[in-house]
Amino acid sequence: MKAIVVSAFGGPDVLKYFGNHEMLKVLGDHQIFIKVSHAGVNPVDTYKRAGNYQPSSPKPPYTPGSDGAGLVHLCGPKVTKFKPGDRVYFCDFQTGSYAEYCTVSEDRAYRLHDNLSFEQGAAIGFHTSLPTVLSLLKEKLEKAKRFLFTEPVEGSAWPAARLPSTSASKSLAQLALKKARWNGASEVLNHREDGYMELLKKGQPIDVIIEMLANVNLQKDLDLIAEEGVIVIVGSRDRAEILPRSIMMKESLVTAVSLFRCTHETWKEMGDFFDRGQRDGWVRPVIGKVYKLHEANLAHEEVIKHQAGSQGKILLSIDD
């Protein structure tokens, strides 16, 4: 099958395209084999590729990618949730999704409704952490009046519109601004413009910040957050310098969610959440640039540098 393989750790150029890569032969009881239509490209894929990923870098050779969408091709003997031909999106860490076929656990794959394209489906996968965030913040959310999502549009499937008073997003290039508004954000800011911090500081204090780039923004978040506000880290690329006294002054709470620590129940909850969202129309993933499979190296450069602007989820199209 067609697949991208990392044969050694390194820069984007270690992502090699194989036209005839070996396919996995044995399917576990509860595994499904998916013909991938589109794979999601995530910053974490680049950290793994570079070989310095905590808690555990994969061992080369391996095929990158953890999320995507496609058609169920084969089902393991005890799979009851799906049948061949079902449209699915998935988020799993078993075999890489930068490939024509991919093996995932049946509980990490979810039905893709007919009103969403495979591209849109592939933009949901890795962002299924939202329900975990929501559950963590349940009490806060009931009282909170102002939220800040950094790069919600890059996350693309984050149904911002469903959150009370979701208000601001930054890290958005001009094109993305419109899409963010469409996704329900009530204020949209571009962090590349001078003075966006001043704009954020105006108005109500921000009760909850979902932070996708903590190494750059954590201290800014600590400056912006309301007293006893919550900062949830969902992404970080490097070290961050902070003033711990900022945490003390407001008794802020800094925490994080990690997909790697989700329980079976949480995965199910997340699936149900997005199922309702697809049915009711508020899961409206925003697609950024779509690369061909053999352009995985370019996609890896883009997902870090955002030269085209953060317009939505970056994907690989497998069929082309």
Place this chain on the structure above:
Amino acid sequence: MKAIVVSAFGGPDVLKYFGNHEMLKVLGDHQIFIKVSHAGVNPVDTYKRAGNYQPSSPKPPYTPGSDGAGLVHLCGPKVTKFKPGDRVYFCDFQTGSYAEYCTVSEDRAYRLHDNLSFEQGAAIGFHTSLPTVLSLLKEKLEKAKRFLFTEPVEGSAWPAARLPSTSASKSLAQLALKKARWNGASEVLNHREDGYMELLKKGQPIDVIIEMLANVNLQKDLDLIAEEGVIVIVGSRDRAEILPRSIMMKESLVTAVSLFRCTHETWKEMGDFFDRGQRDGWVRPVIGKVYKLHEANLAHEEVIKHQAGSQGKILLSIDD
């Protein structure tokens, strides 16, 4: 009266001793006027003296000090809790305690039992934040098996023995080790010894860390803490460099408590907590070096550098 006055921000030498400083003349309805026996010397006093304290540095000239112990000298017209001659310890931010007399709000002063000396009383004041920490961590404490207090002995009044399985402390010089054990710590480590991190990593994961020097230790804490463990910052002197991904990997929770944000109810709760502790004998403050009032500059050097080792609370003796 005798008092220390900061006439301009700067190093320890700006702490000037006045033998005949003006006394406050008017006492508010709920204020008490205390003849101070001993004042506590805290790191935060030095931050304020240097003039870069967040959220608010006092304006010179002012008398430093926020805690201490002594005798009630006068009571405001509506004070019911105390009468002149009562032994008290206190923690307030109204007038400085590096002085012969000091004005505090009646709800920030507490009865000092006869079994504790004024020196011991002066070692409780600023560490009354413990009950807040405990209440914050209530749920965690029920499940937690291993705690780490950094510098519990410097805090001196922290009744470590009352916490389940309180286990390790670092930042302790040799002399302090014995005192820490006496205070109920089940393991005592010296962070100046090589390999103390390895010792801490052995055995059960640490569920709760009370961190008194976050700028130095926060990343170490993130490495040591158990999954979903809690780090509570109660002290920090400067910026800290951390890997936010460490927070993500374990879904740790980093938060803080601040005396400045305590409610009236919390102050009362804290007073009651230490009242029980004095009565039942588990409040056993450990005294470090005691300086004379006119040696406040030396005390400020010591509280930061710990040249004599962190043996317990550093005090000023006012009477001498």
